Amino acid sequence: EVQLVQSGTEVKKPGESLKISCKGSGYSFTNYWIGWVRQMPGKGLEWMGIIYPGDSDTRYSPSFKGQVTISADKSISTAYLQWSSLKASDTAMYYCATLRTYYGGCDYWGQGTLVTVSS
Amino acid sequence: EIVLTQSPGTLSLSPGERATLSCRASQSVSSSYLAWYQQKPGQAPRLLIYGASSRATGIPDRFSGSGSETDFTLTISRLEPEDFAVYYCQQYGSSPRTFGQGTRLEIK
Numbered sequence A: 001e002v003q004l005v006q007s008g009t010e011v012k013k014p015g016e017s018l019k020i021s022c023k024g025s026g027y028s029f030t031n032y033w034i035g036w037v038r039q040m041p042g043k044g045l046e047w048m049g050i051i052y053p054g055d056s057d058t059r060y061s062p063s064f065k066g067q068v069t070i071s072a073d074k075s076i077s078t079a080y081l082q083w084s085s086l087k088a089s090d091t092a093m094y095y096c097a098t099l100r101t102y103y104g105g106c107d108y109w110g111q112g113t114l115v116t117v118s119s
Numbered sequence B: 001e002i003v004l005t006q007s008p009g010t011l012s013l014s015p016g017e018r019a020t021l022s023c024r025a026s027q028s029v030s031s032s033y034l035a036w037y038q039q040k041p042g043q044a045p046r047l048l049i050y051g052a053s054s055r056a057t058g059i060p061d062r063f064s065g066s067g068s069e070t071d072f073t074l075t076i077s078r079l080e081p082e083d084f085a086v087y088y089c090q091q092y093g094s095s096p097r098t099f100g101q102g103t104r105l106e107i108k
Helices: none
Strands: A003-006 A010-012 A018-025 A033-039 A045-052 A057-060 A069-073 A078-083 A092-099 A113-117 B004-007 B010-013 B019-025 B034-039 B046-050 B063-068 B071-076 B086-091 B103-107
Touching: A003 A092, A010 A018, A018 A033, A018 A092, A018 A113, A033 A078, A045 A069, A045 B086, A057 A069, A078 A092, B004 B086, B010 B019, B019 B034, B019 B086, B019 B103, B034 B063, B046 B063, B071 B086
Parallel strands: A010 A113, B010 B103
Antiparallel strands: A003 A018, A018 A078, A033 A045, A033 A092, A045 A057, A069 A078, A092 A113, B004 B019, B019 B071, B034 B046, B034 B086, B063 B071, B086 B103
Protein backbone atom coordinates (compact mmCIF):
# COMPACT_ATOMS: atom_id res chain seq x y z
CA GLU A 1 0.00 0.00 0.00
CA VAL A 2 1.41 3.38 -1.02
CA GLN A 3 1.71 5.73 1.95
CA LEU A 4 3.09 9.20 2.43
CA VAL A 5 3.57 10.23 6.04
CA GLN A 6 4.35 13.87 6.70
CA SER A 7 5.99 15.44 9.72
CA GLY A 8 3.89 17.10 12.39
CA THR A 9 2.48 20.54 13.05
CA GLU A 10 4.98 23.38 13.30
CA VAL A 11 4.66 26.72 15.07
CA LYS A 12 7.43 29.14 14.20
CA LYS A 13 8.32 32.81 14.43
CA PRO A 14 8.96 35.07 11.43
CA GLY A 15 12.54 34.83 10.27
CA GLU A 16 13.05 31.28 11.54
CA SER A 17 14.02 28.39 9.29
CA LEU A 18 12.05 25.20 8.83
CA LYS A 19 12.28 21.85 7.04
CA ILE A 20 9.26 19.58 6.83
CA SER A 21 9.33 16.02 5.59
CA CYS A 22 7.33 13.49 3.61
CA LYS A 23 8.27 9.79 3.95
CA GLY A 24 7.14 7.39 1.27
CA SER A 25 6.55 3.67 1.66
CA GLY A 26 4.90 0.82 -0.22
CA TYR A 27 6.38 1.75 -3.59
CA SER A 28 9.71 2.40 -5.29
CA PHE A 29 10.51 5.86 -3.91
CA THR A 30 13.05 6.65 -6.62
CA ASN A 31 10.63 5.92 -9.49
CA TYR A 32 7.75 8.28 -8.64
CA TRP A 33 7.77 12.06 -8.67
CA ILE A 34 6.76 13.91 -5.51
CA GLY A 35 4.94 17.22 -5.65
CA TRP A 36 4.27 19.81 -2.97
CA VAL A 37 1.01 21.76 -2.68
CA ARG A 38 0.15 24.70 -0.44
CA GLN A 39 -3.29 25.42 0.97
CA MET A 40 -3.61 28.67 2.88
CA PRO A 41 -6.35 28.87 5.54
CA GLY A 42 -9.78 28.69 3.92
CA LYS A 43 -8.29 28.87 0.41
CA GLY A 44 -7.66 26.65 -2.59
CA LEU A 45 -4.75 24.50 -3.71
CA GLU A 46 -1.50 25.99 -5.07
CA TRP A 47 1.19 24.02 -6.88
CA MET A 48 4.66 24.65 -5.45
CA GLY A 49 7.01 22.29 -7.24
CA ILE A 50 8.03 18.74 -7.96
CA ILE A 51 11.06 16.49 -7.50
CA TYR A 52 12.16 13.15 -8.94
CA PRO A 53 13.99 11.42 -6.09
CA GLY A 54 15.84 9.13 -8.49
CA ASP A 55 18.07 11.95 -9.72
CA SER A 56 16.82 14.96 -7.70
CA ASP A 57 15.51 16.68 -10.85
CA THR A 58 13.50 19.56 -9.33
CA ARG A 59 11.08 22.00 -10.94
CA TYR A 60 9.54 24.98 -9.14
CA SER A 61 6.44 27.00 -9.83
CA PRO A 62 7.60 30.60 -10.50
CA SER A 63 5.54 31.79 -7.52
CA PHE A 64 7.65 29.69 -5.17
CA LYS A 65 11.08 29.68 -6.85
CA GLY A 66 13.60 31.25 -4.50
CA GLN A 67 11.10 31.12 -1.62
CA VAL A 68 11.42 27.43 -0.75
CA THR A 69 13.77 24.53 -1.41
CA ILE A 70 12.56 21.07 -2.37
CA SER A 71 14.91 18.14 -1.84
CA ALA A 72 14.89 14.39 -1.31
CA ASP A 73 17.01 11.75 0.40
CA LYS A 74 16.42 8.51 -1.45
CA SER A 75 18.38 6.50 1.14
CA ILE A 76 15.55 7.08 3.61
CA SER A 77 12.69 7.52 1.09
CA THR A 78 11.99 11.04 2.29
CA ALA A 79 11.27 14.31 0.51
CA TYR A 80 11.62 17.72 2.11
CA LEU A 81 10.30 21.24 1.82
CA GLN A 82 12.31 23.93 3.53
CA TRP A 83 12.34 27.64 4.22
CA SER A 84 15.37 29.71 5.26
CA SER A 85 13.37 32.63 6.63
CA LEU A 86 9.67 32.17 7.31
CA LYS A 87 7.06 34.89 6.90
CA ALA A 88 3.59 35.13 8.37
CA SER A 89 2.24 34.59 4.86
CA ASP A 90 3.79 31.09 4.87
CA THR A 91 1.09 30.02 7.33
CA ALA A 92 -0.67 27.18 5.56
CA MET A 93 -1.23 23.46 5.25
CA TYR A 94 1.40 21.81 3.06
CA TYR A 95 0.74 18.54 1.28
CA CYS A 96 3.09 16.18 -0.52
CA ALA A 97 1.77 13.84 -3.20
CA THR A 98 3.15 11.18 -5.53
CA LEU A 99 2.96 11.21 -9.30
CA ARG A 100 3.66 7.96 -11.15
CA THR A 101 4.71 9.92 -14.21
CA TYR A 102 5.73 13.54 -14.73
CA TYR A 103 2.65 14.08 -16.85
CA GLY A 104 0.24 12.62 -14.36
CA GLY A 105 -2.17 13.49 -11.61
CA CYS A 106 -1.27 13.37 -7.94
CA ASP A 107 -2.18 9.79 -7.11
CA TYR A 108 -1.45 9.53 -3.39
CA TRP A 109 -1.33 12.30 -0.81
CA GLY A 110 0.24 12.78 2.57
CA GLN A 111 -1.94 13.85 5.47
CA GLY A 112 -0.58 17.40 5.38
CA THR A 113 1.68 19.44 7.64
CA LEU A 114 0.24 22.57 9.23
CA VAL A 115 2.75 25.38 9.49
CA THR A 116 1.87 28.43 11.57
CA VAL A 117 4.16 31.45 11.52
CA SER A 118 3.38 34.05 14.15
CA SER A 119 5.27 36.42 16.37
CA GLU B 1 0.66 30.37 -17.00
CA ILE B 2 -2.66 28.66 -17.71
CA VAL B 3 -5.48 30.05 -15.59
CA LEU B 4 -8.28 27.61 -14.76
CA THR B 5 -11.70 29.05 -13.94
CA GLN B 6 -14.21 26.75 -12.28
CA SER B 7 -17.94 27.32 -12.25
CA PRO B 8 -20.16 27.58 -10.44
CA GLY B 9 -18.42 28.66 -7.25
CA THR B 10 -21.03 26.84 -5.19
CA LEU B 11 -23.51 24.22 -6.36
CA SER B 12 -26.48 23.30 -4.16
CA LEU B 13 -28.08 19.96 -4.98
CA SER B 14 -29.86 17.07 -3.28
CA PRO B 15 -28.71 13.46 -2.98
CA GLY B 16 -29.73 11.51 -6.07
CA GLU B 17 -29.43 14.52 -8.38
CA ARG B 18 -26.87 14.97 -11.15
CA ALA B 19 -23.99 17.40 -10.69
CA THR B 20 -22.16 19.11 -13.52
CA LEU B 21 -18.99 21.05 -12.68
CA SER B 22 -17.10 23.13 -15.24
CA CYS B 23 -13.41 23.98 -15.62
CA ARG B 24 -12.40 26.45 -18.32
CA ALA B 25 -8.75 27.06 -19.26
CA SER B 26 -7.28 30.35 -20.47
CA GLN B 27 -5.44 28.43 -23.20
CA SER B 28 -5.51 24.92 -24.59
CA VAL B 29 -4.49 22.19 -22.14
CA SER B 30 -1.83 20.05 -23.73
CA SER B 31 -2.86 16.46 -24.47
CA SER B 32 -5.89 16.79 -22.18
CA TYR B 33 -3.62 16.70 -19.17
CA LEU B 34 -6.42 17.69 -16.83
CA ALA B 35 -7.21 16.16 -13.44
CA TRP B 36 -10.06 16.49 -10.96
CA TYR B 37 -9.71 16.20 -7.18
CA GLN B 38 -12.17 15.97 -4.34
CA GLN B 39 -11.40 17.49 -0.94
CA LYS B 40 -13.48 17.03 2.19
CA PRO B 41 -13.03 19.23 5.30
CA GLY B 42 -9.91 18.34 7.25
CA GLN B 43 -8.71 15.86 4.61
CA ALA B 44 -6.13 15.80 1.87
CA PRO B 45 -7.37 16.00 -1.71
CA ARG B 46 -8.16 12.76 -3.53
CA LEU B 47 -7.53 12.16 -7.23
CA LEU B 48 -10.77 11.36 -9.08
CA ILE B 49 -10.00 11.83 -12.77
CA TYR B 50 -6.81 12.17 -14.81
CA GLY B 51 -6.24 12.65 -18.51
CA ALA B 52 -9.56 14.52 -18.56
CA SER B 53 -11.66 11.32 -18.58
CA SER B 54 -9.86 8.39 -16.91
CA ARG B 55 -11.05 7.41 -13.45
CA ALA B 56 -8.40 6.92 -10.81
CA THR B 57 -8.13 3.63 -8.94
CA GLY B 58 -11.12 2.93 -6.73
CA ILE B 59 -13.25 5.83 -7.94
CA PRO B 60 -16.93 4.92 -8.41
CA ASP B 61 -18.29 5.02 -11.92
CA ARG B 62 -20.83 7.71 -11.03
CA PHE B 63 -17.87 10.10 -11.47
CA SER B 64 -16.99 10.90 -15.07
CA GLY B 65 -14.84 13.48 -16.79
CA SER B 66 -15.04 14.90 -20.28
CA GLY B 67 -13.78 17.73 -22.44
CA SER B 68 -10.72 18.87 -24.32
CA GLU B 69 -8.61 21.91 -25.14
CA THR B 70 -10.14 24.65 -22.97
CA ASP B 71 -13.43 23.23 -21.69
CA PHE B 72 -13.69 20.36 -19.23
CA THR B 73 -16.51 18.91 -17.18
CA LEU B 74 -16.79 16.67 -14.14
CA THR B 75 -20.15 14.92 -13.88
CA ILE B 76 -21.46 13.05 -10.87
CA SER B 77 -24.41 11.05 -12.16
CA ARG B 78 -26.31 10.46 -8.91
CA LEU B 79 -25.09 12.27 -5.84
CA GLU B 80 -24.40 10.25 -2.72
CA PRO B 81 -24.20 11.93 0.71
CA GLU B 82 -20.43 11.44 0.76
CA ASP B 83 -19.98 13.39 -2.51
CA PHE B 84 -20.63 16.78 -0.92
CA ALA B 85 -17.19 18.37 -0.87
CA VAL B 86 -14.98 20.85 -2.73
CA TYR B 87 -13.78 19.88 -6.20
CA TYR B 88 -10.66 21.21 -7.94
CA CYS B 89 -9.42 20.85 -11.48
CA GLN B 90 -5.70 20.92 -12.28
CA GLN B 91 -3.81 21.11 -15.54
CA TYR B 92 -0.43 19.40 -15.69
CA GLY B 93 0.42 19.74 -19.37
CA SER B 94 2.14 23.10 -19.07
CA SER B 95 4.54 24.47 -16.53
CA PRO B 96 3.67 25.68 -14.00
CA ARG B 97 0.90 23.26 -13.11
CA THR B 98 -2.14 25.19 -11.96
CA PHE B 99 -5.34 24.52 -10.05
CA GLY B 100 -8.76 26.03 -10.45
CA GLN B 101 -10.18 27.92 -7.50
CA GLY B 102 -12.60 25.12 -6.63
CA THR B 103 -16.33 24.41 -6.70
CA ARG B 104 -18.11 23.76 -3.43
CA LEU B 105 -20.83 21.12 -3.78
CA GLU B 106 -23.27 21.51 -0.90
CA ILE B 107 -26.44 19.76 0.18
CA LYS B 108 -29.59 21.64 -0.75
